[in-house]
Amino acid sequence: MKGLILAGGTGSRLRPITHTGPKQLIPVANKPVLEYAVEDLREAGITDVGVVLGHKGREAIQAFLGDGSEFGVDVTYIVQGNPLGLAHAAGCAREFVGDDDFVMYLGDNLLNRGIGRLVEDFESGDYGASIALQGVDDPGAFGIAEVDEAGEVRRLVEKPDDPPSDLALIGIYVFSPAVFDAIEELEPSWRGELEITDAIQSLLDDGLAVRSHVVESWWKDTGKPGDVLEANRLVLSDIDPASEGTVEDGAETRGRIDTRDGAVVESGAVVRGPVSLGRDVTVKEGAYIGPYTSIGPNSTVADTHVENSVIIGDAEIDASERIVDSLVGSGATIASADDVLPDGQRLVVGANSDLKL
Amino acid sequence: MRIITHTCPDCGTVVSANELEANRVMKCPGLDCESVLRFADLPADDREHFLEHRERYRL
Numbered sequence: 001m002k003g004l005i006l007a008g009g010t011g012s013r014l015r016p017i018t019h020t021g022p023k024q025l026i027p028v029a030n031k032p033v034l035e036y037a038v039e040d041l042r043e044a045g046i047t048d049v050g051v052v053l054g055h056k057g058r059e060a061i062q063a064f065l066g067d068g069s070e071f072g073v074d075v076t077y078i079v080q081g082n083p084l085g086l087a088h089a090a091g092c093a094r095e096f097v098g099d100d101d102f103v104m105y106l107g108d109n110l111l112n113r114g115i116g117r118l119v120e121d122f123e124s125g126d127y128g129a130s131i132a133l134q135g136v137d138d139p140g141a142f143g144i145a146e147v148d149e150a151g152e153v154r155r156l157v158e159k160p161d162d163p164p165s166d167l168a169l170i171g172i173y174v175f176s177p178a179v180f181d182a183i184e185e186l187e188p189s190w191r192g193e194l195e196i197t198d199a200i201q202s203l204l205d206d207g208l209a210v211r212s213h214v215v216e217s218w219w220k221d222t223g224k225p226g227d228v229l230e231a232n233r234l235v236l237s238d239i240d241p242a243s244e245g246t247v248e249d250g251a252e253t254r255g256r257i258d259t260r261d262g263a264v265v266e267s268g269a270v271v272r273g274p275v276s277l278g279r280d281v282t283v284k285e286g287a288y289i290g291p292y293t294s295i296g297p298n299s300t301v302a303d304t305h306v307e308n309s310v311i312i313g314d315a316e317i318d319a320s321e322r323i324v325d326s327l328v329g330s331g332a333t334i335a336s337a338d339d340v341l342p343d344g345q346r347l348v349v350g351a352n353s354d355l356k357l
Numbered sequence: 358m359r360i361i362t363h364t365c366p367d368c369g370t371v372v373s374a375n376e377l378e379a380n381r382v383m384k385c386p387g388l389d390c391e392s393v394l395r396f397a398d399l400p401a402d403d404r405e406h407f408l409e410h411r412e413r414y415r416l
Binding site: 194 | 358364369379414
């Protein structure tokens, strides 16, 4: 079996963070989202991995993953170019996949328990596909599957007015190579894309069985800033912390604190986990880092309260303020305006930023 | 819809026809690969099909 990670898309809902890099490299608990997908594939025994690239972030993703050897996989890059839909992305991988089955994994998705059970379900029978589903509160906003008592998918409907179930497709699929013929038969949808739901429906119409796999633990699409914070909270809740850094005498720490090489919690600082401190992070005297916060490499926090936030890295934060529920991009500086006249906030803010002052 | 791709003979990166056609001649997008890829590298049948249905390959 092969793996296919879709790492295209513009990341428009994550601007301005995605002005300078692809959404798949935004870190959650100090690890890029994309790396979780690679790990899930590898842990399911899949080491031959195709990575589909769009227009944005091609070089950054290739620079991060390289040939995959650092992550225990062998990576082939597939350049989709125009975003013509998930089924088009899959279709571009036909030569790479060949006659194998394959897992297709959206590269901005996070799954708590991995994909082992999904793959086992697919391999337990003669299926054209297996799709991961999760119960949602608002099925009218999703692609929804109608599933019979045996767990086989009967039909798919996109954003239904009258949903046949609350089981939404979550962006992780296993396909037999039969899907490529189904994709060849597709026509672009009203939005000009080849839809993967149409390809799966085509498999059903051709008489192939499609297995459902309901994900009971958490799953997260990290498409928006709030989703990144929520994913960070979920991952930190379960983190097995590294202890590579230094906690000085006189520092106050409590809970699980993940510290990477060179991280320092100085005397007089307070850190309450779960927290992740990246490589060469310094938490200085007077700073407070509260639960569900990840601070990226080469950052310094002084005299500031930071809680339930993701600081991507290379940041200088010294503001005598409380920063909560925030996503701070790479290389940001947040300083105090207390001693600066005239009184007021001073901002150098990128396009599409979102501030609450 | 027929999906047409070309594989870089040097690094194995797969490139879709819409990307090749948009550039006609391009450096391989594989990192550190110096190969030059051309729309003309595609088989004649693929090129003809793509050009006849070009609008479908644009968003």
